Amino acid sequence: MSTPDFIPRDVRARLKDVRLVPRRAVGAHGFGLHHSRSRGAGLEFAQYRAYEPGDEPRQVDWKLYARSDRFFVREAERDSPITAWLLIDATASMNQGDAARAQWTRLDAARALAACTMEVALRQGDLFGLAVLGGNGLTVVPAGTGLRHRDRCLLALHDVRADAAWPVETTLRPLWERIAPGSLVLMLGDGFDANATLFAQRLAAARREVLAIRILTAEERDFPFRGGHRFVDVESGEEVLTDAASVRGEFLARFGAARRSLAMQLAANGIRQVEYFMDEALDLPLRRLFAMRGDTELA
Structure with missing residues (x-):
């Protein structure tokens, strides 16, 4: 099987300007932390x-x-003491698509964003690992570097299917053992799973630097629906039949409030988050995320 390529050519060219730099220098202490040049x-x-x-x-x-x-x-x-971990939410809600981009789901976006981050880490010579949470429980590709390791991660991404719910705590224990203190953790998902938020907060409290990209649809941002519409919860299967125009204002207000509340909750725990809407360029959330960091260089 050939190695899948999730990155459009124009995006790949722009990734040369992106740098992954940790918020704080972590030195050489901590089991599992590696130096690279x-x-x-x-x-x-x-x-x-x-x-x-x-x-x-x-x-x-x-x-x-x-x-x-x-x-x-x-x-x-330069010394680059970074081990980057990419944590992908593969629960059922990641199957949600968007009419703005046919045949593309949140999970597809998460795959592509993970691949972009791997390319940046590979260029810098840093280590990166992959963890997929949901679907079959927990799938982990241990941290490594080099082209062969990148290809192993891409093949693992290709096999991911969104299903079920966030894994229980006992399932996540092997991941805790893999992610060393001082690691850079990037979480990719829709951001509304309470268990995923709790896991991010625990990682941050345990001296892991946690970042998050919340993947949202353009329809959630714009609510373009008209007339009678059936809305289905992809995880629970619950359906709501309503007149879309009459609920648009309330939905946008409540959805905006929920996003702001979650952002404040994460920020209070030292977690930086940006939003990515699925009709935007793939490199945009990475630029938003790292341009906010005072010690990050963007050419």
């Missing part, structure tokens, strides 16, 4: 490489260009 902006010169489309002109060594008539980019070497 990654190429990027820094103080200590490491090497030259050929210019690629998307590189910043300020990175070009113009003196070398004058001598060789070829474009080369200067890269510096």
Whole structure:
């Protein structure tokens, strides 16, 4: 089976500008925490490489260009003590699609966002692991790096199916043992499962740096429905038949209040969250997430 590619070509090109940097330096303490050497902006010169489309002109060594008539980019070497974990919500609610993008679900968006984050971590030389929660309970690909490891993670993503509910606490114990203190944890899901929120808070309290991308549909944002409409809860199967126009205002108000309440709850526990609507570019939530961080460099 060929390795699936979840990243559109234009998005892949823009990912070169994204950097994963932890909020706080964590040093070399803590079992399971690894150091890597990654190429990027820094103080200590490491090497030259050929210019690629998307590189910043300020990175070009113009003196070398004058001598060789070829474009080369200067890269510096920095310590990068990052182990990034991607936690994907694969419960039944992730099956929800959106008319704005046919045949694409929340789970598809989560797969693609995870793949984007892996590409950034791979470029930086950092370790990354994958955990899928829901569906068959818990699936874990231990942290590693390199192209072969990336491909193992992508194949695991390809096999994910959204089903059932958030795993019980005993099922999650192996994941606790894998994610070391100081790790960077990115949670990808719709964000409205109380058990998932509790798990994120526990991780943050245990010295894991937790970030979250809440995946929402454009229909949830805009509520474009008209006339009589049947709304179905994809997890419980409960149905509500109503006149869409008459409930639009109330839905948008209550949905907005719920989103704000959850964002405040996460922020109070030191968890940074951004929202991603499924009609937006895939790299946008990563830019939103990391551009908010004072120690993150965006070219």
